Each structure stands twice: as C-alpha cells, then as structure tokens.
Amino acid sequence: MYVDPQTRRALLPIADKIVSSFTEADWIKLATLTDSYDLVRNHSRLLRSLDFKDDDYSGHVLSVLNTIVGRDPANFDEITRYLNALEGGGTSLSSVETPGARFYIQPTVFKIPDEGQDQNLVSVMMPFSPQFGRVYDAIKSAARTAGLNCMRADDIWQDSVLIQDIFSLIVRSRIVVCDFSEKNPNVFYEAGIAHTLGKHVVPITQNGGDVPADLRHHRYLQYLNNGEGLLALEKQLASRLASI
Template sequence: MFHLLVSYQEWSSSGGSLANSRVYINKDEEPGSSFYTNGTLDTSKISKYPALLVTETGGDGMQFARVAHITQVVQSHNETVIQYAIDSSIAPISNNDLENYPTELHLGRFGLSHTHWRVCDADLFKLLLHNQQKTLITSKVFSIDAIYAQDRNLVSVMMPFSAEFNTVYTSIQAATVAVSLSCVRADDIWEEHAIIQDVVNIIARARVVICDCSGKNPNVFYEAGIAHTLGKEVILIAQSKDDIPFDLRHLRCIFYLPNTEGLEALSQSLQTKLRSITGK
C-alpha cells in the first residue's frame, strides 16, 4: 500500500496541508480503518507506508510526483497538516506517466486533477520500477538528469550563435517577457566543461524549446531532436521553408523575415503560441 496525496499547489520540501473534507481515508472500512486509533489518524500507522506527493495536473507547480515518508500528521477542526521527508534517491515520476496507472491509483473521471489524500492498495515501488523500465532513456554522451529539475517558466532557444541572429534572439526575448516567461540560450551560460551538457541541461529544464532552423544549422537540428525525444513543447521558426529538413516538414513552423517588421511579427506570433501552451 501507499499514500497518494494530490494538491493544487506544489508540495513543499517538508510539509503541507489538506482540508479534512479531502482526506479520503475511511475509518469505518479497510484499508482506511487500519490507520486510525480511537477515531484519529495515527502517525505511527501511517508512516509504515510510503507516500507519493503529486501536484494536480494543471495545478500550480511542476507536474512531477515525489516519493516521501510521512513523519507526522496533525488534524484540527478544518484541516490536516502533514509533515514528511522526501526521498531524494528516487527519481520523480511525471503526471503523464502516473495517469497510465488508473487502476492502481484509483483514478476516477477527474484523474489527477483533484486535490485529495487516499490510500492505494498497490505496491508503489513495483509501479515505479515498471514505469522506469518502460520509459528509461540514457545516453553515453551526456546526462539528462536536469529533466528532474524543470522550470515551468523557462523557454530555451536553440539557434546559430552568429551575430546576425542577435536581433532575432532579442525578438524572442521580448515575446517571452510579454507572457511572463524567462528565456535562455546556450551561450548565456557556462556551468559544465562540455558545452553539449549545458545545451542538454537547458533543453531538459525548459517548458518550451524554440528552435531556429534558419541556415540549416546542423547543431539546431541535433538539439531539436533532443528536445523532441525528451517530450518538450518545441516551436520551430525559420526564415525560409527550404531551411526545414524533410523529417520536420510535417510540423508547424513560424516563418519570419529578418527585418524590423518581420521580427516584430515573429515576436507577436511567438507570444500567441506561448500563451496557447502555457495558458498565460
């Protein structure tokens, strides 16, 4: 068994709370009754089983769940306060992956879009292992661990580094600022010895990746492939239809002219697309 705790607000690093009406642990029937002593939730009984902390799908926070161990539960008249320790040795699992297990998680018609605490009669670690075996992606060239530290407000830009694209990048930055997002490209940072690792890190952390295919730059094509493999929202832009490789021509692309009017139109088109993706 394990505890499934879903909250609209992202769970903090050590504790949170739920309204008592959202605690779906029935003290009058199993398995819920085994967690009560004299009609009150008993921390010593609850802590015997792991917990899965989930931010609601569409909620305020990263859409990844963490495994934790509950250390204290205190109920007042209106709410239940839960303290816990997150197990950092276990990789987070995405909401999308969790929703592939509706039976094990007892997901109703609201899926993970409903704040509550329930007890699931399933082996959490078996579920996590099964999911890991199914979705594990590894590389001998770089690490993708940054995917577990995603920034919901980050837009990463893949484009040629030549000076002629500086005004294009400025237009992209203006679009992201207009929708309350931040923007970064690989030459803005230097965190790793290998530049490819910096590039992969900002792709993995980003909510959206913008790829400028202008000039048929092979690096951008490679980076677009990484972004698609990691399941990112990818926006393709280019100055000409001929810049788009055959394997990407089935995807929508924003075409622009590298002049003042064209770059303003690009910025407006990106704002529209980013608002559509983020709901901002």
C-alpha cells in the same frame, strides 16, 4: 481527510495508469507502503471490481487514492514513486504526460542534470552568428510577453563541454524554440534531442526550405530578419507561447 483540488487533479492521470497496469499484488504492496492495508483489503468493491473487470473499477480506484492521500499527504509521493518504479524507474523529462509506454534514458554522452523542469523556461536553439542577435532579442521579448523566461546556451557556463550545457538547458526547459534558418546542423541535432525528451518544440525560420523534410509536417513560424519582420515574429511567437 481533505485533499486540495490541485492534488485531486494530479491524481487523475495516476488513477488512469493504475487502472491499466495494477494487479491485486500491486495494490497490497502500495497499501503496505502507505499504511492503508485496512482500506484496500477491506474495501467492498475495489479488488472485486479489479478481479471481475467491472466498469466501476476506475471510480473505486480514484476514490481509494483520494482517501489514501487524505489520510497523509506524503502518500502522494509514495504512490508516485511506486508507480514510477513499476513503469521502469527514473524521472520523466517530458513537458507532457501522455498515455502509453514510457521510456527511461541513460545517456552515455550526456549527464542528466539534478534540476527538474522549469515550467516557465523557454530555451532557444539557433546559430550563434551575429546576424541572429536581433532575432534572439525578439524571442526574449516574446517570452516576456507570455510571462516566461528565456535562455540560450551562451547565457550559461556550467560545464566545460558546450553540448552538455545545451542538453541540460533542454532538459530544464518546458518549451524549446528552434531556428532552422541556414540549415544549421547543430540546431537539427538539438531539435532531435528536444523531440526525444518530449518537449514542446516551436520551429521558426527565415526560409521554409531550410526546414528538414522530416519536420515540415510541424507548423513553423516564418519571419524576415528586419525591423518589421522581427516585430511580426515577436507578436506571433508570444501568442504561440501563451497558447502552450
């Protein structure tokens, strides 16, 4: 009953969520879904540790999960589906899974795209005026240096409504670079969407005063829109993207 190392690592946050939220009834339901009733019901410590809130409960949870997945790798998806349904359903759109409450969105203005998140995609939110063309070129070069792909909303045309293409691009991105230069209200709006969806947002600007007060506690990269300044931006941004 071999479980590959990557799957074992993926089970760690799942085990933490189960420890914090599962009841005995949840274990029985999950056991039924994964054809593991005998394992869960007959385990010498799992349900007893849950009932008595023993310190060894988390270890038994992880051990049982590994055994369930080891019996049938497809059980990993069954476990994930059950846990997601227990937390409210839906699919996480965030770049980072963090402990705590999870919220599921049902937008009325946007359609959630069918595609999942692309771990290698960087999207860029910036003014579309011509003087930002070289800035976008520098950002694309920085992304390539970090081994990532880079797109802006005008690189695609999948929907008749531009903001839908922008929303879909943010959803599919792991990292969102936002250029706050010139206090562009569209970029502010798009940064809010990215933050709400839990994306890694990297702010850049030509003028620190253009960064909204609510966002100045986030570290931003300041640059000059000339040859030397854009080379410096490219180097700094590539390092930032690589660290993410």
